[in-house]
Amino acid sequence: MLSYEKFEEVYQESVRTVFAHWTAEMQGELAAHCHSWGPGLFDFQNYLRVSGIRFYKAYRAFAREDERQRVCDVGGFWGVFPLTLKKLGYEVAMTEALQYYGESFQGLFKCIADEGVEIFDYDPFEPDARLPEKFDVVTVLAVLEHYPHSLKNFMTNVRALLRPDGVLYIEVPNIAYWPKRVALLRGQTPHAQAAEIFLSDVxxxxxxxEFTIKELRDLARLSGLSILKEDFYNYTPGALPGLRMLLRSPFQFLAFSFLKDARECMTVLCRIESV
Incomplete structure (x- = not known):
């Protein structure tokens, strides 16, 4: 199993590969439906650069010393994680509902496929969505929070992607993140701003x-999954290091130290529940 430093080296190479195909047209296409992703408002390249720790935690959750599992990243989007796993020797597929992407994304998807990542045109939110194979590992990172309806179809579909001994790794943002708790006390919403939604196309x-850990546990239980492990962590760029945070924001330091469910992101690693 790779150290974080070794993984990060490969991961940043994948980020550079992806951003060789990045265009302003691509960002404009995304921003039409999420205003805050617009040019000058959101830096996707920096977001991916600092996300290495997120993907390393996913890798650590399922990696085995003696084998390279077949992995499917559902909602692979930029393809950075699938590309990284491919460079590490895994058999990798990713899914995207390609009907939602315009011509500006074709160069990126071709690059990902040319690197050896199999891309399935697949919408996991549709009823009875299936793929022709099953996987040792299925990952779902930063996907569920973007869907406004019942997750029953989604969970049924991704569960069907698992081999009998396979595992499902889910990452979501924590709505009980400490800064959001404090902001709510000040009268600020923890949800997307109404103005942002107003300025975005439908x-x-x-x-x-966004989720609490209880909701994530409920989602697994309702989907017939057993949780093998949970993790809670922060990754946002610009976060203060430990000592400076203690001096400048002592309550936040204590919250992050002693309340794991006050951290920014949450993950669960699951398997199909034994009958």
Whole structure:
């Protein structure tokens, strides 16, 4: 299993590969349905650069020393994680509902496929969506919060992607993140701003529903999954290091230290529940 430093080296190479195909037209296409993703408002390249820790945690959750599993990243989007896993020797597929992407994304998807990542045109939110194979590992990172309706179809579909001994890794943002708790006490919403939604075309593709850990556990239980492990962490760029945070924001430091469910992101690793 790779150290974080070794993984990060490969991961940043994948970020550079992806952004060789990045255009302002692509960002404009995304921003039409999520205003805050617009040029000058959101830096996708920096977002991916600092996300290495997120993907390393996913890798650590399922990696085995003695084998390279077949992995499917559902909602792979930029393809950075699938590309990284491919460089590490895994058999990798990713899914995207390609009907939602215009011509500006074709160069990126071709690059990902040329690197050896199999891309399935697949919408997991549709009833009875299936793929022709099953996987040892299925990952769902930063996807569920973008969907406004019932997750029953989605969970049924991704569960069907698992081999009998396969595992499902889910990452979501934590609505009980400490800064959001404090902001709510000050009268600020923890949800997407109404102005942001107003300025976005329909359908809005920003965050519709962020989760508490209880909700994530309920989602697994209702889907017939057993949770093998949970994780809670912060990753946002610009976060203060430990000592400076203690001096400048002592309550936040204590919250992050002693309340794991006050951290920014949450993950669960699941398997199909034994009958």
């Amino acid at each position: 359908p809005f593709i920003g965050h519709h529903h």
